[in-house]
Amino acid sequence: MDFKLTEEQSMVKDMCRKFADNELKPKAAHYDKTHEFPWEHVKKLGEMGMFGVVYSEEYNGAGMDYPSYAIAVEELSRGCASTGVIISAHNSLCLSPINYFASPEIKKKVLPKLCTGEWLGCFGITEPNAGSDAAGTTTTAELKNGKWVLNGTKNFITNGGVANVAVVTAVTDKGQGAKGLSFFIIEKGTPGFSVGRTEEKLGICASSTTELVFENCEIPEENLLGKRGDGFKIAMHTLDGGRVGIAAQALGIAQAAFEESVKYANERQQFKQKLSNFQAIQWMIADMATEIEAARLLVYQAATLIGTGERQRYSKYAAMAKLFASEVSHRVTHKAIQIFGGYGYTREYPVERFYRDARITEIYEGTSEIQRLVIASNVIREF
Numbered sequence: 001m002d003f004k005l006t007e008e009q010s011m012v013k014d015m016c017r018k019f020a021d022n023e024l025k026p027k028a029a030h031y032d033k034t035h036e037f038p039w040e041h042v043k044k045l046g047e048m049g050m051f052g053v054v055y056s057e058e059y060n061g062a063g064m065d066y067p068s069y070a071i072a073v074e075e076l077s078r079g080c081a082s083t084g085v086i087i088s089a090h091n092s093l094c095l096s097p098i099n100y101f102a103s104p105e106i107k108k109k110v111l112p113k114l115c116t117g118e119w120l121g122c123f124g125i126t127e128p129n130a131g132s133d134a135a136g137t138t139t140t141a142e143l144k145n146g147k148w149v150l151n152g153t154k155n156f157i158t159n160g161g162v163a164n165v166a167v168v169t170a171v172t173d174k175g176q177g178a179k180g181l182s183f184f185i186i187e188k189g190t191p192g193f194s195v196g197r198t199e200e201k202l203g204i205c206a207s208s209t210t211e212l213v214f215e216n217c218e219i220p221e222e223n224l225l226g227k228r229g230d231g232f233k234i235a236m237h238t239l240d241g242g243r244v245g246i247a248a249q250a251l252g253i254a255q256a257a258f259e260e261s262v263k264y265a266n267e268r269q270q271f272k273q274k275l276s277n278f279q280a281i282q283w284m285i286a287d288m289a290t291e292i293e294a295a296r297l298l299v300y301q302a303a304t305l306i307g308t309g310e311r312q313r314y315s316k317y318a319a320m321a322k323l324f325a326s327e328v329s330h331r332v333t334h335k336a337i338q339i340f341g342g343y344g345y346t347r348e349y350p351v352e353r354f355y356r357d358a359r360i361t362e363i364y365e366g367t368s369e370i371q372r373l374v375i376a377s378n379v380i381r382e383f
């Protein structure tokens, strides 16, 4: 067992940490307040290879390993959680199913632009009445005269308003539940495909979260990813990777809250001494540090397993990493506000933003309750 990062992983960590400190941190409050999409960061991160971290250099990807990807999302989220999820949803949710399941022609057409960040991607399975029940999709795709015709609405789609490419599930065989779903790729500009309502959110305010609307949207037959009827499995396979990305995002938010808290505890004086002299504060700091380290080990372990192809193992570890890191992020950002006291509740300091940003990590890409379900079903099957 070796807990040391490789040379490449250390390089990614340093590069993303510097970018977070110099570019993301100084602007994060502005983007949080204005809800503007951070295009300036997207451009620079594209040049850094962050839009195709694990994908082949043949497609302009950076060709790195999964732990490097998790480290990148962690460090970027430490600077700006919205930027973290823009990167995570693009890499894990949009590019992964294209990379695994699209035809060589489609891959050649879209991946080179997606991997550089010239194009952004999104993933749509959620619908107004199909959240945790991902197989409850009602969007339909009918094959007519050699074209798939899509009708329906997806919601809560990260990168929805800015994406050039969407990958979505739709019912192709009614009445067959999960086995009746298929997976499609659609390009922006396709007639019948539009962006619907934009959500106003509690946190991650600079990320775009919208509806995707399909109204008799015709796409070529070859835009089916994988086989007809495999859509649910492709979505689950994709979410295994996505959950590691969100776990890394949660970890980065927790780390940022922790660092700010220790700095503040060393500066702020009450009762004629530094806050960090008080045992009540020291205990909070000790718990934060310990939980963050434990979450980091789980996130890196899950990321290491993704590349192995051992589906059931990484499905379980991805769920464990997402569950644990998101709940740690919640507890750590909660304590951060406590350490800052009244100031922590104001916009003068970033900890209230960390608290708001952390909350969604317990919900998207599967709620904590769904992660427990995935973990339990895998654990029980192992006995």
Ligand code: CAA
Pocket (backbone or CB within 6 Å): 089, 093, 123, 125, 126, 131, 132, 133, 134, 135, 156, 157, 158, 178, 232, 233, 234, 236, 237, 239, 240, 311, 315, 363, 364, 365, 366, 367, 370, 373, 374
């Ligand atoms: N990889 C591949 N296949 C998988 C799989 C995986 N990880 N997990 C399950 N499958 C397969 C199973 O093998 C099974 O196939 P067979 O019938 O051939 O055996 C099939 O899928 C059905 O599996 P289950 O019976 O286990 O499915 P279930 O209905 O009991 O449970 C669920 C499914 C875990 C509840 C699932 O619906 C789920 O994960 N729900 C949460 C959805 C979710 O995470 N949504 C997030 C939206 S995306 C988002 O938030 C993005 C964003 O913008 C940031």
